[in-house]
Amino acid sequence: MEQVRLVYTSLVQGALPSYNDLAELLRVSRAGNEKLGVTGVLCYAKGVYLQALEGDRDVVSRLYGKICHDRRHKNCQIVVCQSIDRRRFGDWSMKLVAVDNALLEGIELQAMDATQAEAFLGMRADAERRRVP
Secondary structure (H helix, E strand, O other), rough: OOEEEEEEEEEOOOOOOOOOHHHHHHHHHHHHHHHHHOOOEEEEEOOOEEEEEEEEEHHHHHHHHHOOOOOEEEEEEEEEEEOOOOOOOOOOOOOOOOOOOOOOOOOOOOOOOOHHHHHHHHHHHHHHHHHHO
16 A cells, blocks of 8 residues: 655635634544544645645545535645655644744745645644643
8 A cells, every 4th residue: 555645725615614613624534534544734724724634545535535525625736645655644633733823924825835835734743742732
């Protein structure tokens, strides 16, 4: 089985999600991802989702297709999909990483290239790992 990391962006379809909407999205995603053996990280800011999914290529591809057809997303764009030797976000079935709007000053999530997106998600995930529970 080939393991991949797929990073994509999408725009919010309809009303911006509330905290409760995001919490429910995470609950459902975590349960499903655990069953599928998928790990990852999700960043949401300014009406844009930036997400990394890691796992078996076929499983991740099917999951991405499902996300693209989800009514909450529009304009799904793959930033990068590449084979990986090990998972960068393997400790989470899905983690929502905190993003301060000041951090995003001058940054457009949907305009990031592969290197920028992976570095951004990695930095945010590392910051989450260092947070005191």
